[in-house]
Amino acid sequence: MRKYILITVALVLFSFRASAQSFLENSQVNGSFQTDAQYYVLDKGIGIDDLLGKKMGINGFGKVNYTNGNFSAGVRFEAFLPEMNGFRSELKGVGLANFFATYDNGFIGMTVGDIYDQFGCGFVFRTYEEWSLGMDNALRGARVVIRPAKGVTLKGLYGRQRYYWAPYLERDFNDDDTRGIVRGVDAEWDLNQSIPALNDSKFRMSLGGSFVSKKQYDMSIFYYIPENVGAAAGRLNLGYGNWSFSTEYAYKINDPSAINNFIYKEGQALMASLSYSQKGFGAVLQVKRVDNMSFKSMYTGKQNDLDINFIPPINYTHTHSLPSMYTYSTQPNGEMAAQLQVNYTIPKGTALGGKYGTKLAFNMSQVNDIVRDSVMDNGRMVISRPGSLGYTSRFFAVSNHRFFRDINFEIDKRISKDWHITAQYINLYYDIETIEGHAGAPVVKANIGFMDVTYKINKKQSLRLELQGLWENEVHAGYEYEESEKKDYQKRGDWAFALLEYTITPHWSFSIADKWNYGNPVEEYRDHYFTGTVSYIHEATRIMLSAGRQSEGVVCVGGVCRTVPASSGVTLTVSTSF
Amino acid sequence: MKKLMTLLLMALMVTGLQAQNKSDLPNVTLKDLNGKDVNLSKLSNNGNPIVLTFWATWCSPCIKEHSALNDVYQDWQDETGVKIYAVSIDDSRSTARVKPMVEGKGWEFEVLLDVNSDLKRAMNVSNPPHTFLIDGNGKIVWYHTGYVEGGEEDLYEEILKIAKKK
Numbered sequence: 001m002r003k004y005i006l007i008t009v010a011l012v013l014f015s016f017r018a019s020a021q022s023f024l025e026n027s028q029v030n031g032s033f034q035t036d037a038q039y040y041v042l043d044k045g046i047g048i049d050d051l052l053g054k055k056m057g058i059n060g061f062g063k064v065n066y067t068n069g070n071f072s073a074g075v076r077f078e079a080f081l082p083e084m085n086g087f088r089s090e091l092k093g094v095g096l097a098n099f100f101a102t103y104d105n106g107f108i109g110m111t112v113g114d115i116y117d118q119f120g121c122g123f124v125f126r127t128y129e130e131w132s133l134g135m136d137n138a139l140r141g142a143r144v145v146i147r148p149a150k151g152v153t154l155k156g157l158y159g160r161q162r163y164y165w166a167p168y169l170e171r172d173f174n175d176d177d178t179r180g181i182v183r184g185v186d187a188e189w190d191l192n193q194s195i196p197a198l199n200d201s202k203f204r205m206s207l208g209g210s211f212v213s214k215k216q217y218d219m220s221i222f223y224y225i226p227e228n229v230g231a232a233a234g235r236l237n238l239g240y241g242n243w244s245f246s247t248e249y250a251y252k253i254n255d256p257s258a259i260n261n262f263i264y265k266e267g268q269a270l271m272a273s274l275s276y277s278q279k280g281f282g283a284v285l286q287v288k289r290v291d292n293m294s295f296k297s298m299y300t301g302k303q304n305d306l307d308i309n310f311i312p313p314i315n316y317t318h319t320h321s322l323p324s325m326y327t328y329s330t331q332p333n334g335e336m337a338a339q340l341q342v343n344y345t346i347p348k349g350t351a352l353g354g355k356y357g358t359k360l361a362f363n364m365s366q367v368n369d370i371v372r373d374s375v376m377d378n379g380r381m382v383i384s385r386p387g388s389l390g391y392t393s394r395f396f397a398v399s400n401h402r403f404f405r406d407i408n409f410e411i412d413k414r415i416s417k418d419w420h421i422t423a424q425y426i427n428l429y430y431d432i433e434t435i436e437g438h439a440g441a442p443v444v445k446a447n448i449g450f451m452d453v454t455y456k457i458n459k460k461q462s463l464r465l466e467l468q469g470l471w472e473n474e475v476h477a478g479y480e481y482e483e484s485e486k487k488d489y490q491k492r493g494d495w496a497f498a499l500l501e502y503t504i505t506p507h508w509s510f511s512i513a514d515k516w517n518y519g520n521p522v523e524e525y526r527d528h529y530f531t532g533t534v535s536y537i538h539e540a541t542r543i544m545l546s547a548g549r550q551s552e553g554v555v556c557v558g559g560v561c562r563t564v565p566a567s568s569g570v571t572l573t574v575s576t577s578f
Numbered sequence: 579m580k581k582l583m584t585l586l587l588m589a590l591m592v593t594g595l596q597a598q599n600k601s602d603l604p605n606v607t608l609k610d611l612n613g614k615d616v617n618l619s620k621l622s623n624n625g626n627p628i629v630l631t632f633w634a635t636w637c638s639p640c641i642k643e644h645s646a647l648n649d650v651y652q653d654w655q656d657e658t659g660v661k662i663y664a665v666s667i668d669d670s671r672s673t674a675r676v677k678p679m680v681e682g683k684g685w686e687f688e689v690l691l692d693v694n695s696d697l698k699r700a701m702n703v704s705n706p707p708h709t710f711l712i713d714g715n716g717k718i719v720w721y722h723t724g725y726v727e728g729g730e731e732d733l734y735e736e737i738l739k740i741a742k743k744k
Contacts, residue, residue, distance in 0.1 A: 028602065032702035063702065067604060072700075104605060118694040121670035128669075128694060131704070193615065204613050237613065244677070273674040282678025312671030317636035341675050343682020356649065359683055412645070420642075420727070452638075454727050462727035503726040540708070540721050577702040577723075 031064035032577035038084050043568035046527050046549055057084030073101040086564035087134040090164035098138060109145040114138040115157060119186040119210035122310030123250035123269045124231040137307055138162045139182060151193030158183040161297050161306050179298045180216030182308055204239035214297050214308060223262050223387055225299055229255045247272040252295060258302045259294040260333055263390030267292040269311060280347060286314045286339045291370055291393055294332035314339045315365035315406055321497050321515060322470040323448050326430040328404040334370035336398045359412040369399035405429040424450040441488040446472045461504050468497040475521050486522050490552055494519025509535045515551060541576040601716030604700040608690040611677045616690055618697060625714035626659035627737050632698060632708040633664055635672050635679050640707040643725035648685050658741035662687035667698050667706060713740045
């Protein structure tokens with residue numbers, strides 16, 4: 001008898017040890033850290049006469065995730081002491097910015113804490129985080145995802161959004177924090193996964209729909225603010241062989257806010273894209289219409305924060321120094337946009353393709369305003385008058401007011417084993433008055449050329465030369481500027497840019513660059529912006545040190561932008577992940 | 579007693595084996611270019627290595643890396659059986675451009691869409707390009723951030739190390 005007890009005890013202990021061991025073996029911890037620090041110096045040459053008491057700015061975060069089978073949890077700690085120039089001063093502070101816990105067994109997934117999610121393309125709901133912009137609109141609350149059948153996903157979530165470090169208050173009469181509660185549901189049905197006969201079909205189809213509402217308190221003394229605002233969206237994706245088509249439409253009830261100037265008009269958005277692709281060739285045509293679709297959980301907000309939705313800009317994303325000075329950002333109050341992108345590879349072994357093939361790309365995008373017609377308000381015809389119904393807008397009408405146009409052509413060619421060239425020509429039209437709010441500033445019409453030549457010295461070392469030029473038409477050269485007008489001409493006129501980089505794989509990179517506003521119509525703005533950079537990469541660790549001048553400009557990621565003031569000094573970035 | 583011990587040993591072996599088969603990749607489901615779901619934790623290549631690269635249509639070093647990888651991909655596959663998955667972190671403003679770009683540039687690898695950065699967050703990727711090498715047991719054995727000319731050679735040396743072990 002005792003023998004049996006012993007065996008049982010041993011068995012229990014063993015199995016416990018085994019399960020504890022497998023529990024530990026299944027555990028995974030990973031994370032990432034990043035610190036960006038800037039040290040500022042006076043630089044009268046580019047107009048920095050005063051540091052305003054700020055010699056340094058440091059942004060840092062650390063993030064740790066724990067996973068064990070179907071369970072995962074994570075935290076993110078942030079410190080902005082103080083924030084770097086160009087980031088919102090509300091970020092100043094330190095603390096636990098984000099945490100979550102999730103259990104997901106495939107049938108049901110539940111999350112509590114800070115949630116990042118997206119319905120469709122984001123027209124009615126998207127929460128995300130973009131470190132380089134200091135932007136985070138995470139929803140702190142709970143989410144349930146249920147997958148009742150193959151190909152069917154149902155989601156429900158609610159919470160309130162992050163607003164820098166502000167704690168959530170139901171009503172805050174002292175501050176302008178009028179944050180509401182966000183609630184949403186979404187359903188998606190993928191027919192190819194649901195219906196066995198379609199599993200491997202050339203025909204593909206999926207459908208989805210979502211509804212999101214915000215509950216806010218009316219704290220306005222001028223207007224009646226609706227306390228519940230609902231928005232709904234539907235989407236459809238179709239594909240057949242090499243063709244695919246997708247579309248999404250969203251509708252929002254009246255939602256007067258600081259962004260739309262407190263008009264009581266409904267909002268609408270539509271996007272559609274058609275694409276064809278086969279090996280060596282791909283093309284996509286996209287169209288979009290946005291009308292009064294700003295959707296924030298704080299109706300008084302005017303900045304890039306507390307957005308419940310995301311209206312994707314559909315133009316080409318330039319990342320090189322000069323073309324990215326003029327990046328388009330979505331105009332949520334209204335725009336009509338279209339884009340065509342074609343990629344083609346001239347095959348290897350042909351006269352033009354050579355040994356490696358030649359890659360060509362063409363992109364054209366244009367954005368205009370929508371047409372607004374007046375409405376009757378208190379016996380008068382008005383357009384966009386606060387407190388009125390705003391305007392009416394014919395759905396397919398396009399205004400002559402052009403916000404943006406970008407026509408670009410790119411060639412990417414490996415010439416030999418050691419030489420590689422990429423070149424791009426860009427023709428740009430940028431309505432700086434509308435996009436950046438520089439009232440009265442003339443439109444930017446520019447031609448931009450870009451060339452990147454890489455030469456591989458040997459297996460480990462290579463050299464890269466980047467040359468860029470931006471030539472602006474129709475900027476008043478030789479015109480006598482009033483002192484008050486001058487600031488509208490910062491960064492305007494012709495620019496030249498050169499960068500030389502020397503790399504030793506896998507660790508080192510050294511580069512020097514100069515950006516020169518040689519053709520600025522205002523002589524005192526014809527500045528050089530020299531920078532020197534050293535970076536060291538070891539596995540997933542990157543250490544980068546750069547020194548020099550940074551020009552005033554706009555940094556955009558994901559169609560969201562922040563303005564960066566001119567600065568001079570030293571920047572250090574250290575990041576790692578494990 | 580002997581039977582019991584055998585059972586116990588077997589049980590231990592089974593749990594041990596299960597632990598070994600556990601992938602380092604997170605339980606995140608992404609769509610491929612045809613809209614099919616792919617669960618990363620279930621990704622397998624018959625015991626051969628897998629390369630996972632994070633990229634975006636607007637990331638020029640990523641495009642360079644992929645062009646370089648594509649030039650050598652066939653040779654690498656013949657020699658090591660490696661499979662490359664390129665995870666696009668493009669969001670809805672540029673997802674429509676991903677497929678035409680991949681096809682237009684003639685890339686041969688599998689492409690997955692991480693539209694709201696779920697996998698990027700789960701794997702702690704800060705900036706693309708970011709490359710992971712996964713061995714035949716689903717373990718992450720090497721990773722690297724950034725790409726400079728010739729960087730693919732370092733990756734291949736690492737692939738050869740684990741490909742020999744099969």
